[in-house]
Amino acid sequence: MEKAHYVIESKPVRISVVCPSCDETQSYDYDSVYNKFGADAYYGNCGSVECKNCQKDIELGSCEYD
Numbered sequence: 001m002e003k004a005h006y007v008i009e010s011k012p013v014r015i016s017v018v019c020p021s022c023d024e025t026q027s028y029d030y031d032s033v034y035n036k037f038g039a040d041a042y043y044g045n046c047g048s049v050e051c052k053n054c055q056k057d058i059e060l061g062s063c064e065y066d
């Protein structure tokens with residue numbers, strides 16, 4: 001019998017970003033980012049989040065899917 005190719009599906013859990021102001025890596029639950037930016041969160045350049053370390057805004061640029 002022929003074997004079937006299968007796909008392991010994953011969903012976004014978290015985003016991580018290095019803050020340009022303080023160089024600390026910050027991570028945010030994808031759900032909270034999605035709630036804020038909607039589907040744009042998936043494509044990058046969707047807005048900004050506040051750094052939890054220095055409280056400055058981090059502008060989200062291009063994104064990479066890991």
Ligand SMILES: [Zn+2]
Nearest residue numbers: 019022051054
């Ligand atoms: Zn910062």
